[in-house]
């Protein structure tokens with residue numbers, strides 16, 4: 001089983017197939033650069049460090065420039081496809097030299113040709129085998145398989161990483177990256193054993209020195225146990241949250257049927273509902289996305305050390321299993 005310099009590493013020009021997920025508000029340039037400098041792939045989010053009056057395109061340009069000043073290694077940008085300014089954001093990112101894009105929450109077909117014509121590698125996040133096949137047929141370079149364990153918005157199929165990833169690996173000929181519930185080297189090795197060529201992690205990278213997430217949010221992650229997360233919006237827009245009072249309220253109050261519009265989701269579970277908790281640490285007001293692996297996250301680490309220790313420990317695990 002190859003860990004270093006495998007197909008994903010060659011595709012993305014990185015040393016270690018470990019991706020830091022592009023998370024709203026908190027996938028900031030400092031975090032991205034630390035992950036990329038350690039040989040992984042950092043991904044900026046469109047809303048990283050955004051203040052309410054920031055203009056999104058200008059902010060993205062500023063963030064890309066800042067990350068570029070902090071690392072000469074490859075890094076990427078995660079694009080929420082329903083964003084009303086997605087085309088302008090992509091144009092700006094390409095102008096700023098972006099060479100790797102992750103797309104999610106929509107069909108990649110509209111944008112993949114445009115990006116690939118500009119020498120950008122495209123990775124698309126999916127939670128179903130048929131969406132992985134469709135993404136492949138639309139020309140993406142790689143799919144990220146999103147299991148139900150992960151933090152934030154989830155696929156309504158409720159498929160775990162353990163069963164989703166191998167089915168995806170069997171169904172497509174492009175590389176698959178596993179995501180959801182991977183928070184330590186054991187999970188990393190397990191994902192590789194399932195046939196994934198890399199992993200993407202969100203929750204583990206929040207509890208790092210370089211992530212600008214609020215300290216109270218980080219501490220709440222460290223305090224999390226096996227039952228530390230809940231799914232709200234199960235029948236419409238399943239979203240995995242830290243088990244706070246407000247999350248339980250969201251779980252119980254988001255109705256089972258009807259009003260399944262984007263606006264309803266945004267105001268109850270989406271981006272705006274998370275700013276107060278993620279950036280300002282107000283866990284009584286905002287919703288805090290987190291993966292169900294929180295019970296295994298026990299310390300704030302240097303983000304580069306997450307990549308380095310995962311690689312070392314994974315290699316150790318593999319050598320003792322031979």
Ligand SMILES: Cc1cc2nc3c(=O)[nH]c(=O)nc-3n(C[C@H](O)[C@H](O)[C@H](O)COP(=O)(O)O)c2cc1C
Nearest residue numbers: 021023150151152179180181182201202203289291
């Ligand atoms: C704080 C946070 C915000 C996230 N936001 C989004 C999002 O807006 N849309 C999405 O598709 N996935 C989102 N995710 C999921 C990540 O992209 C990634 O797939 C997930 O974190 C992997 O699982 P893990 O948290 O167990 O590592 C988010 C995850 C976290 C932790």
